[in-house]
Amino acid sequence: MHGRLITPVTELGSAPVFRTEFPVDSPVSRATLRISSLGVHEARINGTPVGDDVLSPGWTSYEHRLRYVTHDVTGLLSSQNVLTVLVGNGWYRGRLGFMGGRAFYGDRLGVIAELSILYTDGTRQLIVTDETWTADNSDVIADDLYHGQTIDARLRTEQRTWRLAVRELAFDKSLLTPYIGPVVTRQEVVAPVRVWESPTGRTLIDFGQNLVGWLRFTVTGPAGSEIRIRHAEVIENGELGTRPLRDAQATDRFILSGGSDFFEPTLTFHGFRYAEVTGWPSGVPLSLEAVVVHSDLRRTGTFECSDELLNQLHRNVVWSTRGNFLDLPTDCPQRNERLGWTGDLAVFAPTAAYLFDTSGFLADWLADLAAEQLAADGLVPFVIPDVLKYQGSPPDFPDPDSTAFWSDAAVWVPWTLWQAYGDRTILESQYPSMTAHVRRVRTLLSPSGVWDASFQFGDWLDPDAPADNPAKAKADPGVVATAAYHRSLTLVAETAALLGHDDDEAEFTALAARTREAFNTQYVTADGMIHSDCTTAYTLAIAFDLLDPALQTLAGQRLSALVADSGYRVSTGFAGTPYITDALTRTGHLDDAYRLLTEQGCPSWLYPVTMGATTVWERWDSMLPDGTINPGEMTSFNHYALGAVADWMHRTIGGISALEPGYSRVRIAPRPGGGLTWARAGLDTRHGRIEVSWQLTADGAVTADVTLPEGVTGVLSLPGQPDAELSPGTTFR
Known part of the structure; x- marks a missing residue:
């Protein structure tokens, strides 16, 4: 790119807007704009947006990669032209993380662009x-992803001088890279x-769906x-339930000009179902709409069955994917966090890859993972991009090292993409990252060969753990970590x-x-008892192929008994x-x-559904039966990780699984149960x-109808x- 990265010579009291003028005096064959920014930008030519994207260039590991967007702007040009670029704080200079702080990457906003005619x-x-x-x-006089945006419409009528000079910022252009995945769009x-009035007289609005975007x-x-x-996900005691947001204000402010004003706060986003409106002009009908925003992913997989509660659970999984796949895969979209936690995606990637074409989206994120990993030996x-390295370790955590499931x-993610799409280039590009991970963990093993000496999140958010200590699980962390390491080694060996x-x-x-031998020696007794004797221990041993057939049978029996002892509630x-559903099915x-x-009692997948959830919750009891919010400090109502059970639903209820990567050969094996009388599933x-x-x-x-391409x-x-062989076309059985 031939442009230079520019910034205003002095700080402005609002989001800066950059401007240039240029003539076009000959017929144009093609005009292409390539643009990026430090901060998030909106570019316009002659007042018209250059594309459908918002919040570009998103959030990457800015120390290693800065994406640019390419737009065909041929149809926007006239004889005299004005190109403007509004730049907001975004992830680059805005607030990030749950420990406070902002501007971790730099304190100056800037733009770099090249228009080729x-x-x-x-x-x-x-x-x-x-x-x-x-x-x-x-x-835009204030903007922040967590806190919201303030727009003063009176400033739109002021005559701008456009006389504030800009200066060049030192910048390594080799960091510029095109998007691998899709941009974010409405x-x-x-x-x-x-619409109703709360007990304290506030105007509340329900949009019927927990979503991510703005009004x-x-x-x-x-x-x-x-x-x-003000935005929030739930209502508590008749008022907006904002405590789960922690210190994220999630509030947009709009100052009126006295005329007809259109407002759309596109330099922020919120996770919400409900909004509280104050200051609406007296006598003016309340009229507004919610705009759903996320990465422009193509929907590929569908599922439906005879149980409407399961259908709603599946819809909740879809909406949580949409809300948290906004430029990167985040844990939650609403509170003062919204980080790319690696563990969440490690377990959820198969579900996401069925529901949407995530090939480019996750390949882009994996490029950041590899870059961060290379820089960290x-x-x-824990998160990608790794903003936590600027903030120190989270409270009560030691200095980070490789951690099971998260690392x-x-x-697991590149392997999932290979299985889903059959394109081995993802394995080729991520192979150094994959091998670096398992080799690093090898240095962390105990002399006995198990992974039990370093910090682990373990079976995080065990429902029996205290609300204020989500890491205090029944499963021994070494059992969890060693099982996960065995799975990674097996997959890396297959990749090699x-x-x-x-x-x-x-x-x-x-x-x-x-x-595998060390796991059995350290954690498994001759009669099949696994150390810590809980559902997760047996589940992982079975699912990650750590047991010989006789012991696997015993483990399945013990798992079944523990599940029954729990009253078929999630443990x-x-x-x-x-x-766990796979481990039970396999045995x-x-x-x-x-x-x-x-099961509908708490904790269970369907308890939130019976409570009116429209997305997957972080905790099984994020909302208690009396309608109050879980008292823990960490409570989200839009967290896709526990929705990973949808992968089992797709394969076992819907019946679709791949026999070869990319579904060039498939297994159609629905296994009815649970009182279901029918199901339908489809996958592009x-x-x-x-x-x-x-x-x-x-x-x-x-009986089954099957259509293969x-x-x-x-x-x-x-x-x-x-079993019967299937050929392309439609089969009726």
Whole structure:
């Protein structure tokens, strides 16, 4: 890019807007704008946005990568043109993290751009950011992702001088990189479903869905008057439930000009279902709408069954994915956090890759992971991008090192993308990261060969853990970590074999065998008892192939008994929950898996559904039965991690799983249970769409309709029937 990174010579009292003018005096063949910024930007040519994207260039590991966006702006040019770029704080200079602090990457906002105009006569003109540009104040007088945005419409009518000079900022252009995944865009508009007055006289609005984005509206009112809109996910005691936001203000302010004002706060975002409005002009009907915002992901997978509660659970998983896949995969979209926690994605990636085409989105995030890891001597941080390194370790945590499940994202996520899409380039690009992770963990093993000596999150958020100590789980951290390490070693060994790294394959296969032996020696008794004797311990041992067949049978029996003892309520935490239904199914306890899935008492997947949830909660009891919010300091109502059970629903209820990476060959094996009488599932693959529909007949038999695209074959496995080969087309059974 030929442009320079520019910033105003002095700080402005608002989000700066940069400007240049240029003529076009010949017919244009093509005009392309490439643009990036320190902060988030909105570019316009002659007052028209150059694209549909918002919050660009998003959040990457700015020390290593800064993305730029490319726009075709041919149709926006005229004979005389004005190019303007508004820049807000965004992730670069705004507040980040739950320990306070801002501007971790730098204290100056800036923009770098290059407009290339190709004329029909073959000549080319370049318009680039340099010191001939000017800057001025905008109508955005405050903006922050956590706290909200303030817009003063009176400033729109002021005549700008555009005489504030800009200067060049030192910048390494080699950091510039194109987007691998999609940009963030407006996705849909949601209208209010209810407006009412709270007990304290405040106006509250319910949009019927916990979503991520902002509100927009047009209003006329007295000049200088202010409308304030505060956002939250729940109502508690008749008022807006803001305590889970911690110190995030989540409040937008709009100052009226006296005329007809349109407001849309596009330099922030909020996670909310409810809004509290104050200052709305008297006598003016309340009219506003919610704009849903997230990365522009294509929906690929669908699921529906005869149980409406399970359908709502699945819809909740979809909405939590949408809300937290906003430029990067975050833990939550509402409180003072919104970080790319590696552990959340490690367990949720298979579900996400079914629901949406996440190939580019997650490849982009993995590029940041690899960059952060390389700079940290093989350590995969807790969050990507790693802003925590600027803040110190979270409270009560030691200095970070490789951590099971969280650091394992370096292996599990690229493997998931390979399985989902069949493109080995993701394994090739991430292979150094994958191997660096397992080699670093090898240095952390105890002399006995298990991973039990360093800090672990363990079975985080075990429902039996104290509300103020989510790491105090029933499962021994060493059991959890060693099981996870064995899985990573197995996957890296398979990756090495696929890529032809024979020496590495031998190294990791041998280390996986030693780790498996150490796990059994240290944690498993001769009669199949696993240390700490809890559901997560048995779940991981079964799901991650750590047991010989006889011991696996015993472990399955013990797991079944523990699940029954819990009254079929969830007793696993962050590590065990995504895999427990699979572990039960693999060991012949399908009925237990269904009873666990369909239980409605707390803790369970369906308890939040019965409480009116429209997204997945962070805690099973984020809201208590009496309608009050969990008293813990860490409570989110939009957290996708515990929705990872949808992967089992897709494969076991819907019946779709891949026999070969990318679904070039598939297994269609629905396993009815839980009182279900029918289910439908569909998946857009790289080869075309797979569709499955099954139902129970009056005599209890299963009939299925299966459609496979051209080039895809498979196996149909129905209960009580011999397996049958599937060819492309439609099959009725």
